[in-house]
Amino acid sequence: MSSENQDFNKSKAFLIDMTKCTGCRGCQVACKQWNQLGAEKTEFFTGEGYQNPPLMSEYTFTRIKFRDYEKNGQNEFAFYKEMCMHCNEPACASVCPVGAFKKTKEGPVTYDAERCIGCRFCMVACPFGVPKYEWSKALPLVRKCTGCYSRVKEGLKPACATTCVSAITYGNREEMIKEANKRIAARPEKYLKKLYGSEEAGGTSVIYLTALPFDELGFKPVTKRPLPSYTWQALRLVPGIFLTVGSSLSLLSWFNHRKERIAKEEEQRKSGATPKEES
Amino acid sequence: MTAAKIIVNEIKGYHRFVKFLIVLVSLGALASLARFVFGLGVTTNLNDTFPWGLWISFDVVTAVPLAAGAFTLGAIVHCFHIKKLEPLVRPAIVTGFLGYSLVCVGLLLDLGQPQRCWHTMVYWNPHSPMFEVSMCIAAYTTVLFLEFLSPVCEKFGYHVPLRLLRTIEMPLVVAAASISTLHQSSLGTFFLIAVDKLHSLWYNPLLPLLFWLSAMCAGISIIIVEATMSHKYMGQPDESELLETLAKILPWVITVYLTVKVFSLVALTQGPLFNRPGLLVLFVVEVAVGGLLPLVMLMNGNVRENNRLRATAAWLVIAGVILNRFNVSMFGMEAPGTFYYPSFLESVVTIGIIAAHILFFVLIAKYFPIFEHHPETVDYSIPDHFHKTEKGHAHGAAKA
Numbered sequence: 116m117s118s119e120n121q122d123f124n125k126s127k128a129f130l131i132d133m134t135k136c137t138g139c140r141g142c143q144v145a146c147k148q149w150n151q152l153g154a155e156k157t158e159f160f161t162g163e164g165y166q167n168p169p170l171m172s173e174y175t176f177t178r179i180k181f182r183d184y185e186k187n188g189q190n191e192f193a194f195y196k197e198m199c200m201h202c203n204e205p206a207c208a209s210v211c212p213v214g215a216f217k218k219t220k221e222g223p224v225t226y227d228a229e230r231c232i233g234c235r236f237c238m239v240a241c242p243f244g245v246p247k248y249e250w251s252k253a254l255p256l257v258r259k260c261t262g263c264y265s266r267v268k269e270g271l272k273p274a275c276a277t278t279c280v281s282a283i284t285y286g287n288r289e290e291m292i293k294e295a296n297k298r299i300a301a302r303p304e305k306y307l308k309k310l311y312g313s314e315e316a317g318g319t320s321v322i323y324l325t326a327l328p329f330d331e332l333g334f335k336p337v338t339k340r341p342l343p344s345y346t347w348q349a350l351r352l353v354p355g356i357f358l359t360v361g362s363s364l365s366l367l368s369w370f371n372h373r374k375e376r377i378a379k380e381e382e383q384r385k386s387g388a389t390p391k392e393e394s
Numbered sequence: 395m396t397a398a399k400i401i402v403n404e405i406k407g408y409h410r411f412v413k414f415l416i417v418l419v420s421l422g423a424l425a426s427l428a429r430f431v432f433g434l435g436v437t438t439n440l441n442d443t444f445p446w447g448l449w450i451s452f453d454v455v456t457a458v459p460l461a462a463g464a465f466t467l468g469a470i471v472h473c474f475h476i477k478k479l480e481p482l483v484r485p486a487i488v489t490g491f492l493g494y495s496l497v498c499v500g501l502l503l504d505l506g507q508p509q510r511c512w513h514t515m516v517y518w519n520p521h522s523p524m525f526e527v528s529m530c531i532a533a534y535t536t537v538l539f540l541e542f543l544s545p546v547c548e549k550f551g552y553h554v555p556l557r558l559l560r561t562i563e564m565p566l567v568v569a570a571a572s573i574s575t576l577h578q579s580s581l582g583t584f585f586l587i588a589v590d591k592l593h594s595l596w597y598n599p600l601l602p603l604l605f606w607l608s609a610m611c612a613g614i615s616i617i618i619v620e621a622t623m624s625h626k627y628m629g630q631p632d633e634s635e636l637l638e639t640l641a642k643i644l645p646w647v648i649t650v651y652l653t654v655k656v657f658s659l660v661a662l663t664q665g666p667l668f669n670r671p672g673l674l675v676l677f678v679v680e681v682a683v684g685g686l687l688p689l690v691m692l693m694n695g696n697v698r699e700n701n702r703l704r705a706t707a708a709w710l711v712i713a714g715v716i717l718n719r720f721n722v723s724m725f726g727m728e729a730p731g732t733f734y735y736p737s738f739l740e741s742v743v744t745i746g747i748i749a750a751h752i753l754f755f756v757l758i759a760k761y762f763p764i765f766e767h768h769p770e771t772v773d774y775s776i777p778d779h780f781h782k783t784e785k786g787h788a789h790g791a792a793k794a
Contacts, residue, residue, distance in 0.1 A: 170442065171442075172442065206587055208521075209519075209521045209522065209587070210521075210522050210523065210524060210587055211519055211522055211524075212513075212514045212519060212522045212524035212525035212528055213513040213514055213516075213517040213519060213525075214517050214518070214519035214522075215517075230510075230513055230517055231506070231507065231510075232505050232506065232507045232508075232510045232511060232513050232514065233505050233506015233507040233510075234504075234505055234506070234524060235445035235446060235506070236522070236524050236584075238442065238445035239445055239446055239584075239587070239588060239591075239727075240587040240588070242589065242590060242591075244442070244443075247442050248434075248435075248442060248445060248506070249506075250433065250434060250435025250440070250441065250442075251433060251435050251436075252433050252435075252506075253429075253430055253431065253432065253433045253434075254430075254506060254507055254508075254509075255433065255434060255435075255506040255507075256506060256507070257506075335590075336590065337590060338589050338590060340589075342587055342589060343521060343587075345586045345587055345589055345599075346521070346523055346583050346586045346587050347521060348586075348599065349523075349579070349580075349582075349583045349586060349599070349601075349602045350520070350521065350523060350526065350580070350583055353526060353576055353580070356575060356576065356579075357572050357573075357575075357576055360571060360572040360575045361568055361569070361571075361572040364469060364473045364567075364568045364571055364572070365564075365568050367473045367474065368472055368473040368475070368564055368567070368568065371473070371474070371475035372475070372564075375475070
């Protein structure tokens with residue numbers, strides 16, 4: 116957890132305008148190329164709709180979800196790009212026992228495969244269901260979108276943002292939010308008047324603009340409070356509880372044993388016995 | 395006659411049930427071998443939607459409170475100084491030590507990279523409940539091991555280590571209670587991060603406190619069940635009188651637990667409670683059959699005095715705690731329309747672990763002075779002078 120006192124306005128963020136997405140899935144391909152991810156054997160309609168692969172996995176860090184709906188009597192497609200949200204205060208980073216996840220100052224949440232012990236707590240904790248596991252391996256590790264940290268720290272854009280011709284903008288988080296609000300104000304009839312990611316899970320580095328309500332596109336409803344705070348409110352009490360329980364039990368047993376010793380000595384004095392024959 | 399032959403002959407002499415346990419443990423060991431050869435994905439029903447299954451729900455989240463007898467009883471006997479319960483402490487420590495050792499085994503099987511388990515000791519992340527629990531489990535297993543050394547040293551008549559163990563006995567008891575308080579509750583903290591995942595019947599900010607309280611209920615109940623069964627099946631001494639005292643303490647703890655549970659449910663829970671009928675049934679069964687029923691039973695003096703009924707009530711409490719842990723870590727975490735059930739190999743491993751626990755307990759009780767330990771011969775006040783430890787005790791206890 117390196118996120119304290121970090122200015123998230125200056126960290127990089129994705130602005131993904133789903134109304135401009137054409138569903139070409141160039142981002143999926145670019146992601147696989149840059150991250151050297153294997154192909155998956157797919158079949159039509161094994162997932163929810165037209166999209167393939169059916170789910171994100173150890174081989175697929177990002178994915179375009181298709182949703183068909185009717186508009187003015189015509190069939191239309193709406194899209195949703197699923198990927199790691201790179202939370203400002205990531206749940207995965209807070210629960211990882213070995214601190215394998217890190218929120219970088221550039222924005223991406225990185226994962227250190229050398230540290231990971233494979234406990235899968237990150238998968239349980241992530242509100243967006245992003246970290247995936249290498250289920251095929253005997254000694255598996257976790258895989259997830261890296262936010263192309265290796266590119267970003269050298270001043271490049273992430274692979275998917277570079278490839279995308281229309282929908283993905285990449286830049287400082289503050290500016291991305293400003294830009295999103297500008298687009299909503301310019302064409303209020305086109306956009307849903309809400310941003311997904313500006314406040315979700317305490318704010319993320321991926322901001323979505325859509326035309327359809329979020330839940331219809333498959334966005335998960337997520338708390339606005341940073342997730343690490345939920346566990347920290349209990350965990351911060353740990354040292355105090357340890358000292359309180361430890362010291363009060365010590366005191367209690369010291370008193371009780373002292374009482375017993377005094378009683379025993381009293382008894383011995385009365386009977387005049389030597390301490391060696393006590394038992 | 396070789397050593398191997400002696401061992402084989404010794405095993406041949408065992409009761410059929412013990413031999414059956416040995417078979418179960420071997421099967422479990424084979425199944426866990428399969429996990430390392432073929433991988434987690436093939437051998438378990440786990441997937442990206444259900445990253446934690448039976449091995450976490452039972453082998454860790456449930457087994458830890460079931461092994462809580464050692465710290466609860468240690469604190470009751472040595473800190474609150476209810477000394478007459480002392481004969482129950484050793485069996486409880488053996489159960490605790492076995493329980494925690496097997497938790498470690500279960501955890502190592504479930505980890506993707508078990509060979510890296512030492513990483514938790516090196517790369518600290520104090521914000522992680524898992525970090526805290528793994529540190530505590532490592533520390534507490536060590537404490538239990540030291541406590542378990544007493545009967546071992548007695549068996550072999552090692553005087554000097556015995557004296558040393560006697561000196562650190564009280565610090566160990568206090569350490570055991572404090573460390574257990576931390577990790578029993580932190581197992582509940584695990585699920586505080588599962589906002590919007592764990593159903594609101596169980597999700598509330600007091601989950602850690604509830605886990606700690608119910609762990610004590612489970613610990614006391616396990617001692618009652620264990621003493622009753624080892625009297626009945628292993629011909630060990632009858633401790634009914636002591637169990638009655640424990641059965642008097644138990645309803646108080648259950649009452650506190652249920653009060654906190656009701657309070658957190660009414661005052662602190664956000665989100666709908668009645669939207670999932672299946673979960674609601676599980677919740678009602680957990681609270682009514684595993685909480686209220688044994689509470690009512692144990693408030694009745696006749697039940698506490700009756701060996702059978704008392705053990706039944708204790709079994710109910712144990713069942714309630716087990717169901718609670720499964721509700722929190724498995725059923726309550728399942729999104730609507732999804733379902734996880736353990737694979738054959740997962741189940742074989744878990745059955746093997748349970749069998750290993752019973753098997754080792756029986757064997758340890760057979761070869762070491764666990765039940766024969768008679769506290770009335772021992773001075774348990776804090777040893778203020780070293781020479782106060784009686785010299786003849788070690789041999790006497792081993793022979794008795």
